Amino acid sequence: MSFLQIEPVRILLYLVGICAFVGANAAYLVLAERKGAGRIQRRPGPNEAGFGGILQPVADGIKLLAKQVMVPPGTDALLFRAAPLMVMAPPLMCLAMIPFSDSIVARHLNVGLLFVFSFGSINVMALMLGGWASRNKFAIISSARVVSQNVAYEIPMLLVVITLLMVTGTMDLNEIIHQQGGGIWHWNLFKVWVNPLMPVTFVIFFICMLAETNRAPFDMAEAESELVAGAFTEYGGMGFGVFFMAEYANIVVGCSLATVLFLGGWQSPIGVLSGGLWGAGWFLLKLYGLIFTVIWIRWTFPRTQFYSLLNLSWKILIPISLFTLLLTGAMMKLPVVYHQFF
Amino acid sequence: MNPIPFADYLVLALFALIVGTTIGGALIAALSTRIIRGVSGLMMCCVGLGGLYYFLNSPFLALMEILIYVGAVCVTIVFGVMLSEPDEPPHQESRRHAALWGGGALLVCLAIAFGVAHLGLSGPWTEPATRVNDGSVEAIGLALLTTYSLPFELISIVLLVAILGALVIARSGRTKE
Amino acid sequence: MSLLTALRDTYSGFKSLLTGLRITAREASKPSITVQYPHETLKMPERFRGHVKLVLDPVTGKSRCTSCNLCVRACPSDCITVEGIKREGEKKKSVSEYTLDFTTCSLCGSCVEACPSDAIEYSKDYNVVSLHREDFSRMDLVKKLEAEAKVWAEKNPEAAAAAAAASAAAMAAAAAAPAKPAVAPAPASAATPTPTSTPAAAANPVAPVRSPEPKTT
Numbered sequence: 050m051s052f053l054q055i056e057p058v059r060i061l062l063y064l065v066g067i068c069a070f071v072g073a074n075a076a077y078l079v080l081a082e083r084k085g086a087g088r089i090q091r092r093p094g095p096n097e098a099g100f101g102g103i104l105q106p107v108a109d110g111i112k113l114l115a116k117q118v119m120v121p122p123g124t125d126a127l128l129f130r131a132a133p134l135m136v137m138a139p140p141l142m143c144l145a146m147i148p149f150s151d152s153i154v155a156r157h158l159n160v161g162l163l164f165v166f167s168f169g170s171i172n173v174m175a176l177m178l179g180g181w182a183s184r185n186k187f188a189i190i191s192s193a194r195v196v197s198q199n200v201a202y203e204i205p206m207l208l209v210v211i212t213l214l215m216v217t218g219t220m221d222l223n224e225i226i227h228q229q230g231g232g233i234w235h236w237n238l239f240k241v242w243v244n245p246l247m248p249v250t251f252v253i254f255f256i257c258m259l260a261e262t263n264r265a266p267f268d269m270a271e272a273e274s275e276l277v278a279g280a281f282t283e284y285g286g287m288g289f290g291v292f293f294m295a296e297y298a299n300i301v302v303g304c305s306l307a308t309v310l311f312l313g314g315w316q317s318p319i320g321v322l323s324g325g326l327w328g329a330g331w332f333l334l335k336l337y338g339l340i341f342t343v344i345w346i347r348w349t350f351p352r353t354q355f356y357s358l359l360n361l362s363w364k365i366l367i368p369i370s371l372f373t374l375l376l377t378g379a380m381m382k383l384p385v386v387y388h389q390f391f
Numbered sequence: 392m393n394p395i396p397f398a399d400y401l402v403l404a405l406f407a408l409i410v411g412t413t414i415g416g417a418l419i420a421a422l423s424t425r426i427i428r429g430v431s432g433l434m435m436c437c438v439g440l441g442g443l444y445y446f447l448n449s450p451f452l453a454l455m456e457i458l459i460y461v462g463a464v465c466v467t468i469v470f471g472v473m474l475s476e477p478d479e480p481p482h483q484e485s486r487r488h489a490a491l492w493g494g495g496a497l498l499v500c501l502a503i504a505f506g507v508a509h510l511g512l513s514g515p516w517t518e519p520a521t522r523v524n525d526g527s528v529e530a531i532g533l534a535l536l537t538t539y540s541l542p543f544e545l546i547s548i549v550l551l552v553a554i555l556g557a558l559v560i561a562r563s564g565r566t567k568e
Numbered sequence: 569m570s571l572l573t574a575l576r577d578t579y580s581g582f583k584s585l586l587t588g589l590r591i592t593a594r595e596a597s598k599p600s601i602t603v604q605y606p607h608e609t610l611k612m613p614e615r616f617r618g619h620v621k622l623v624l625d626p627v628t629g630k631s632r633c634t635s636c637n638l639c640v641r642a643c644p645s646d647c648i649t650v651e652g653i654k655r656e657g658e659k660k661k662s663v664s665e666y667t668l669d670f671t672t673c674s675l676c677g678s679c680v681e682a683c684p685s686d687a688i689e690y691s692k693d694y695n696v697v698s699l700h701r702e703d704f705s706r707m708d709l710v711k712k713l714e715a716e717a718k719v720w721a722e723k724n725p726e727a728a729a730a731a732a733a734a735s736a737a738a739m740a741a742a743a744a745a746p747a748k749p750a751v752a753p754a755p756a757s758a759a760t761p762t763p764t765s766t767p768a769a770a771a772n773p774v775a776p777v778r779s780p781e782p783k784t785t
Contacts, residue, residue: 057401089592092602128431160451167441167454170462174434177469181427189473196470203462252582349592350585365578 063155075294076106085344116286125182132179133291139168140298150328161222173199180280191279195270205366206257226314233318238311244377258303265347304339413439612692621691622713629731633663633687642682666709
């Protein structure tokens with residue numbers, strides 16, 4: 050038995066790997082975001098540091114690291130310092146569950162989906178505590194927004210996921226991917242014979258994911274034109290940097306969850322070549338496709354109003370997702386009932 | 392299952408960490424004068440409880456604990472805190488006979504703790520804490536709809552009452568009379 | 569009925585979102601249109617009004633200014649001072665010192681309009697920057713012209729050489745013919761005719777003499 054296969058060592062290695070993955074992603078997604086914004090606005094984006102701006106995240110990181118972490122007077126110093134830790138921990142935990150390929154998964158748990166959602170829900174708490182501890186009216190308004198937004202969007206998201214659970218019958222993320230093997234038409238996104246509204250379900254999931262990660266057009270939490278920087282107004286230096294990184298880490302988690310649940314995870318779209326590193330390649334391809342869509346959406350749509358944000362959730366997404374839930378249940382159970390009686 | 396050096400100590404350390412989180416969180420929740428810190432302590436306590444459930448081989452319950460108590464209940468409490476007065480109440484003069492009341496409360500607490508501990512230690516434990524079922528969605532669903540259908544339905548009634556209560560409160564606030 | 573309306577609204581709203589995404593995708597595929605400022609700059613339009621500058625005559629490589637002081641008189645805010653000298657071998661006076669107080673200049677352009685010999689114009693400088701107030705309160709336009717002339721000379725050496733030769737010839741003629749109303753430093757300045765056609769105003773430390781105006785033609 051190799052040393053690397055000892056469970057604690059393996060988990061430790063994976064955690065280091067995940068931290069590195071999250072760090073690199075957070076750094077370079079910021080660059081990708083700025084470059085993408087530049088392209089859409091027909092300018093080149095950051096291009097001074099390094100070749101074509103490739104060193105910009107390094108420069109930003111050094112700048113943030115070199116800054117002093119100030120705890121402004123009047124704040125709740127303990128919570129103020131704890132909030133960045135709490136905001137970063139959940140996405141790291143969640144990524145431990147995500148299967149990057151058939152064998153590359155930090156910890157296999159048969160309730161992996163639940164794990165991701167339960168730790169994803171702590172994230173709200175962290176943002177809120179950070180905002181509250183800052184003793185800043187902008188931060189507190191932002192915190193209140195974060196909470197009501199997340200509460201509102203958790204519901205359609207969970208409804209959609211329950212719909213999907215009814216189809217898959219398991220909360221094991223790797224098992225969910227295994228069920229989607231054998232070509233693009235086996236992905237949950239295109240399983241229209243199970244539920245003709247499956248693509249709609251995916252869209253709802255994606256919208257909820259945007260809202261849960263406080264991304265534009267739902268970034269009411271850091272509406273910079275009205276709330277300075279939202280919940281992290283008072284943070285400077287690496288405290289701010291961690292919040293910023295956590296936002297991107299959450300996007301990575303959300304997009305990888307969408308990939309796993311709807312786009313077949315590491316399964317290849319042509320039915321072959323989905324084992325080992327190929328699988329990881331397919332997974333990353335789909336993941337970054339979704340992430341670029343997120344960036345694209347951010348620079349296309351203006352920020353919504355807060356009331357229309359809540360209206361969208363309560364008046365459109367929740368009814369539709371409830372309907373898909375009922376429809377899926379009916380379509381799954383009606384044949385059984387039919388066979389019993391006729 | 393792997394022969395790891397100091398495996399027992401590692402597990403013990405983890406257990407101690409989880410118990411420490413639970414107790415520490417509970418103490419913070421009970422002793423803190425700032426309400427927001429109290430909620431944070433409650434959150435810590437719930438996370439620790441989740442860890443304890445995990446130690447008892449029921450990851451589903453552990454995750455549910457976190458999802459519901461941290462992700463929903465604590466968030467709701469903080470939301471309530473935000474809608475209340477932002478400042479802490481001014482420090483009040485301690486009441487007369489405070490020591491007497493405190494001592495009484497302590498006695499009652501000790502009695503309850505002792506009773507529970509006594510029951511736990513002497514009561515018959517039929518099943519060792521091993522995995523009862525595989526914890527899959529199917530098993531949970533079956534359990535909820537067969538063996539535990541009565542609690543399940545009772546919970547739904549509680550939720551229904553809560554929703555109705557919320558509606559009543561919201562309605563009465565909206566009419567301008 | 570209202571359910572149908574709601575569904576239709578949702579559908580059309582979603583479609584409009586996709587339209588928006590299509591538009592941004594199309595824009596993203598076009599080339600970028602910004603100017604990378606420190607590396608490349610835009611050419612200023614003809615009518616851009618920067619601070620006033622002396623025109624470099626493309627034939628002589630010198631200023632056309634005759635220090636007639638009309639611009640000084642035209643200036644509403646008194647921000648121009650002009651000193652001129654009479655050089656050997658030249659018909660008119662030439663400028664030796666042209667100072668603009670840019671801190672009070674309002675860029676009205678009266679000086680440009682007043683100039684009879686088209687010797688001043690608006691410059692195209694838009695990033696004038698300095699750490700010292702004196703660089704603006706006493707902006708030495710002659711110095712700027714010299715720098716410009718140096719560049720001009722390097723760019724088209726034939727024209728510069730021709731101009732230098734012409735001026736040298738004129739000076740030689742002046743030195744040869746009537747040395748009667750002798751201005752003391754005239755031979756000295758004629759003795760060092762720089763071939764690179766630097767307008768020899770500041771190079772030769774000639775005191776800005778104004779009073780003795782010997783009419784030698």
